Amino acid sequence: MLKAERHKYIMTKLIEDQKVVTTDLALALDLSEDTIRRDLNELDSKKLLEKVYGGAVQVKEKSANVFDIAITAEEQKKQIVSKALSLLHDDQVIIMSGGSTNLVFAKLIPADLKATIYTYSLPIAMQLSQHPNIDLIFIGGKMQKNAMVTIGMDVIQVVSKIKADICFIGASSINIKQGLTEVGYEISIVKKAMIEASDRVVSMFASNKLNTKMPHGVCDLTQLDTIVTELDPEDERLDEYRKSGVFIL
Amino acid sequence: MLKAERHKYIMTKLIEDQKVVTTDLALALDLSEDTIRRDLNELDSKKLLEKVYGGAVQVKEKSANVFDIAITAEEQKKQIVSKALSLLHDDQVIIMSGGSTNLVFAKLIPADLKATIYTYSLPIAMQLSQHPNIDLIFIGGKMQKNAMVTIGMDVIQVVSKIKADICFIGASSINIKQGLTEVGYEISIVKKAMIEASDRVVSMFASNKLNTKMPHGVCDLTQLDTIVTELDPEDERLDEYRKSGVFIL
DNA sequence: TTATTTATTGCATATAAATGCATTATTTTC
DNA sequence: GAAAATAATGCATTTATATGCAATAAATAA
Structure with missing residues (x-):
């Protein structure tokens, strides 16, 4: 047999x-x-x-529920984003990109914060829609399915008209020379527009994104105001970034 | 064992x-x-x-998860919406409103359907973002939090420019005299625009919505092409609706 | 074809898991 | 607080598993 x-x-x-x-x-x-x-x-x-x-x-069927989003290393991400909570103030206008780090951030935004948040990420909008004091504006457009974000000209047009106090940008990759880089072209364009539209630019990511590179450039380090990682701001792995003038939280 | x-x-x-x-x-x-x-x-x-x-x-409901949306009487809704699947064809342009009935419908859309779907409901967009062959366009705007849909002028503007083959409208209430009516003014406006933009108008709801009324009018029965309930189309409770000329599925 | 390699299978052995029992500890009930 | 019920723990036994090894079968190369 x-x-x-x-x-x-x-x-x-x-x-x-x-x-x-x-x-x-x-x-x-x-x-x-x-x-x-x-x-x-x-x-x-x-x-x-x-x-x-x-x-x-038998294998138990995978919950098949679209709505439970798996977040890898959630604890680490919580640790990172909680540092950035101090950047939030009442009456700010905020733009948030997609990404699971930003999603974790959205979960931790204090319930008493009164602010206006623009986003083009479905999960983040879902999360923030539970927030009692946030004015939430979803930026529409064609959905990029895997990332659950909208992309394209519609998004750019809306973003470029926003006058935001601060934006939170997820990062695919970052390094000294090229700065922030992205896997997808469309996302990189949207993020450029976000940066243009915001007084202050914050990017939160885990240290394993440091010194990596993706095909599409977003901005160089000088355009970032603050970066947040799980590392101590004085950590030597951040030395070169510190020299570039970006504030490290 | x-x-x-x-x-x-x-x-x-x-x-x-x-x-x-x-x-x-x-x-x-x-x-x-x-x-x-x-x-x-x-x-x-x-x-x-x-x-x-x-x-x-039993472990006490965590339910603190924003992402699991409770659908009441899901089985009944499945029964209703599955009747409407026959209205779907490849290459259609579709507009879907929010509501849990439409959400159930979104879940049941066959994986091989190739179509373009516009929606302004976060949960429906989340659901459809899992669909391999749907071009999904999210209509942005200010979020109405409890319903998890966008509302306002931004939505109207986008909707009014769509040329859709069919739209699926959730119903708060329907009766012979006033037709479809809504709890919220803003939602009623958006639905009006949807109807304007679509060749065919379909509304799906459970029979307990029949002969009820809400403050804000959406459209009268003559503007509806098809209604779908869990009842047999010949059921006497639908007699008066049938006389109005609307097709009953 | 023949020689050589690679897979498959069963067996022996060591290790690990599951289970029940006895003992002791803890919690509940009255 | 005392009695009864329930739990936790260590231990012995049974059962299941992993692993290396040898024998065989099958595939590949020469």
Whole structure:
């Protein structure tokens, strides 16, 4: 009996019974339990089933819920963005780009802050729509699906008319020479417009983004007012950035 | 019996009865209470339930998550909106208003439909952003927070320039004399613009919205092309609506 | 074809997990 | 506060798993 046949048998059996037991399969297929276990491990690593002690069960369906956004290293991001909370004041006009760091930031904005926030990120807008005192303006346009942000001329047009006190820009990559750079061209354009429209430009990111580069330039370091990472502002990895004149929080 | 099965049993039982009792489970599953306790502790540490003295109870709703939108009577809504799926065709330009019925509709749009959809509802945009073949355009503006939709002149301006094949309008209330009516003035204006912009106007709602009234008029029945409820199209409760010439699905 | 490599399988062994029991600690109830 | 119920802990036993090894089968190269 070929391995492929066995795997098929196992998967059929699994659907039938919601589970398979190693010893039963060994008996039914007249093979050693070792082989069955190896099969189960293989199927498990292909995510076709879930190996458990004594056998295997069906993979529980991935919540399939569009609305729960996974944030990697959320704790680290909380640590970063909480430093930036001091930059917020009542009556500011704020622009926020997308990105999970900014999303974490949005969650932590104090409930009593009264401000106007422009954003073009769906998750951030969802988050801020729960905020009692924020005037929230969503910048419409064509959706870029994976990032859940709007892009394109519509966005640029709106952004370029805003007179903002401060903007928070997520960063794909940053380095000394090229400054902020982005994976996508469209996003880079929008961010340029954001910077143009804001008195103060803040970028928050984890230190692993330092000294990396993406294809599309956004701005050089001199155009950034403040950067925020999880590092101590005096950390030597930030030395060169400090020299460039950007304020490090 | 595999541990995974047991855990599943326990969780099912927990949902059924709101609680589980260690001794009962031990009896039902023919295992020592020790094992049950170990199971409960394990599930507790995974935050799937809360261990208490003598057994376990359901973990209290966190629901602090902005992103899980509660949809009441989701099954009924699925039933309604699935009737309307036949109205969808490739290459249509579609406008969708907000509302949980439309959200359910968005979830059910077939993955292979190629169309352009305009919406001003955050949850609907989130949902559709998962769709591989939909060109999605979000209509920006000031957010009305509780409804998670944009409103105002910005929205009207964009909507009035769309040439749509079909629009799907959620309904607060509908009756024979006043037609569609809305709670909020702003929303009513936006819906008027949607109707103006669309060749075909569809409204989906549960039958309990029939013969009710809200302060702000949207349109009369003659402007609606199709209405969809959970009722049989021949149901007598729809008699008067049928006479008005609207198509009932 | 033959020689060589690569996969598959079963077995032996060491390790790990699960379970129940006895004992002790803790919590609840009265 | 005392009695009863429930939990936690260590330990022994059973069962399942991983791993290296050898035998065999299958695929590949020469």
